[in-house]
Structures are given as structure tokens and as C-alpha cells.
Amino acid sequence: MKKQNVLITGAGGFVGKSFVEYLLKKKKYNVVALEIQPSKCKVLESISKEILVYNGSTTDESLLKSIFDNHKIDYVYHTAAIVEEYGSMDDFYRINVDATLKLAELAMKHNVKAFIHLSSVMVYGFDYPFMVKEEDAILLKEKVLKTKNPYCVTKIIGEEKLLELYNNHKNFNLVIIRPGDIIGIESQPWIVRPIHLKKRLLFALPNHGSGILNLLYIENLNDTIFTIIEKMPDKKIKGQVFNLRDEYITVKEFYRYLFENLNLNHVKLFSLNANLMKFLIGIVY
Numbered sequence: 001m002k003k004q005n006v007l008i009t010g011a012g013g014f015v016g017k018s019f020v021e022y023l024l025k026k027k028k029y030n031v032v033a034l035e036i037q038p039s040k041c042k043v044l045e046s047i048s049k050e051i052l053v054y055n056g057s058t059t060d061e062s063l064l065k066s067i068f069d070n071h072k073i074d075y076v077y078h079t080a081a082i083v084e085e086y087g088s089m090d091d092f093y094r095i096n097v098d099a100t101l102k103l104a105e106l107a108m109k110h111n112v113k114a115f116i117h118l119s120s121v122m123v124y125g126f127d128y129p130f131m132v133k134e135e136d137a138i139l140l141k142e143k144v145l146k147t148k149n150p151y152c153v154t155k156i157i158g159e160e161k162l163l164e165l166y167n168n169h170k171n172f173n174l175v176i177i178r179p180g181d182i183i184g185i186e187s188q189p190w191i192v193r194p195i196h197l198k199k200r201l202l203f204a205l206p207n208h209g210s211g212i213l214n215l216l217y218i219e220n221l222n223d224t225i226f227t228i229i230e231k232m233p234d235k236k237i238k239g240q241v242f243n244l245r246d247e248y249i250t251v252k253e254f255y256r257y258l259f260e261n262l263n264l265n266h267v268k269l270f271s272l273n274a275n276l277m278k279f280l281i282g283i284v285y
Contacts, residue, residue, distance in 0.1 A: 007032045010080030012040025022222040058099040079118045089150045096154035108172040114232035173233045180214035180245035208271040209252025214245040
């Protein structure tokens with residue numbers, strides 16, 4: 001049988017690239033990759049000639065239309081987004097809300113079997129309750145919106161726009177995933193950047209490392225997305241929102257364990273105020 005096509009946006013990023021490689025190993029689907037950075041496109045092309053790579057943005061409607069017109073897209077895994085703590089609200093809205101909705105409308109028009117949107121647990125804010133439930137996002141919404149954090153706000157609005165589209169068009173095969181803190185060897189915020197800072201003796205624990213990491217291993221995220229693709233369209237999961245995490249651990253314990261295993265614990269961990277730390281990281285990066 002002819003293989004079905006999976007379109008992955010943000011395909012050169014940590015999450016997108018990992019799923020590209022995952023699908024290649026499965027040898028069951030064709031991969032259509034959309035990536036905005038030319039250097040990451042080259043990396044994708046070097047992985048396998050089987051990957052059909054497009055260099056461009058999800059804001060480019062003509063490019064998106066040509067992808068759907070030229071290929072029978074069966075599934076969409078939408079990971080492309082601005083994932084930063086600060087920045088222009090207009091830029092965040094243009095990518096995380098407007099482009100997401102346009103892509104979803106195009107996918108619905110072409111009768112995709114699943115539109116899997118990668119959202120975030122940040123819809124609950126930076127200090128969301130332990131073991132928070134999916135429906136609690138409604139209760140916390142106003143509190144999070146008041147923070148005016150562009151990432152949290154646009155993730156909330158992006159979800160709302162997609163769910164509104166689903167409620168108005170039940171043939172829209174939507175599934176929303178809210179992952180926890182995704183880790184893997186290429187995870188920039190939780191693995192790569194801290195190791196880089198530690199080697200430069202610049203790593204510090206925010207607020208003594210008392211915060212909680214809700215870890216989600218990239219392999220388990222990939223398994224989940226693949227399972228959804230295999231099952232969709234399924235009335236039991238379409239239109240649903242799912243929180244995903246594997247386990248929780250304090251920030252201090254996580255980095256003590258990480259650095260011990262990398263033999264980087266020769267310098268004692270020290271602490272900084274979380275807000276000051278965010279400011280300093282913003283300067284360094």
C-alpha cells in the first residue's frame with residue numbers, strides 16, 4: 001500500500017526533528033518537513049533523502065497551499081511556534097495564533113485525518129498546580145492572561161481558536177497535546193544550555209532549586225504522537241486536550257543527578273533569584 005504523508009512543522013527543532021527520525025525508523029509513513037531555518041533544513045536533508053524538506057514559515061500561506069496541493073497530506077503534527085519567555089506580543093500572536101489557525105483551516109479543507117497541535121503546560125502559567133488537570137486551564141485562564149507573558153497568553157488563545165474551529169466543524173480532527181518539560185540529549189533549555197553554563201562556571205539554581213520539573217521524555221512524547229496518528233480519526237480522542245508528563249523532580253535534584261553523571265560536580269551549585277537569573281540568561285543568549 002502507498003504510504004501516507006505526515007506534515008511536521010518546526011521539523012528542524014528538538015521536538016520536530018526527533019519525531020522525523022522516529023517516523024523514519026518506523027518506515028510506515030512519508031515525512032513532509034517544514035522548517036524556517038535553512039541550516040536546520042540542511043540537517044534534515046542530511047538525515048535521509050526520503051524526507052521531503054520545505055524551507056519556509058507557517059505564516060507563508062502560499063507555501064502552505066502548495067504543500068497541500070502537491071501532496072496528499074494525511075496528518076499534521078504542528079510543533080512550530082515561538083517558544084521564548086519574552087518578546088513582542090505581535091510576533092508571538094502572528095506565529096502562535098494566526099499562523100496556527102490558518103494552517104488548521106487549510107488542513108481541515110484538505111480533510112486531514114489528524115491535526116495534532118503541540119501546545120504547552122504553560123497555559124497554566126509558570127507556577128501551575130501540581131498534578132493539574134486539563135480542565136483547570138479554564139479556572140487559571142484570567143490569572144495567566146494578567147501576566148501578559150506572550151508565550152503563555154498566545155498558547156491559551158491558540159488553543160481556544162482551534163477548539164472553536166473544532167466545535168464549529170466536527171469534521172476537523174483536532175487533538176491538542178500539552179507536554180511537560182520535554183527532555184532528551186538535544187533539549188536546549190533543560191540539558192544543552194545548563195551543561196554549557198556549568199562548564200563555564202555560570203550555572204545557578206533558580207531559588208535554590210526548589211521548583212518542580214514535570215519531566216516528559218522525548219521518546220514517550222513520540223510514542224504518544226505516533227499512537228494518535230495510528231488511531232485517528234477516532235471519536236474518543238478527537239477534540240480532546242491531553243496533559244503529558246512522566247515524572248516530577250525538584251530542579252536541584254535533577255541537576256545534581258545530571259552533573260554527577262557527567263562528572264561536572266567539581267564546583268558546588270549556587271543559587272540566584274529566579275527573575276534575576278532569567279534576566280542574565282537573556283543577556284548571555
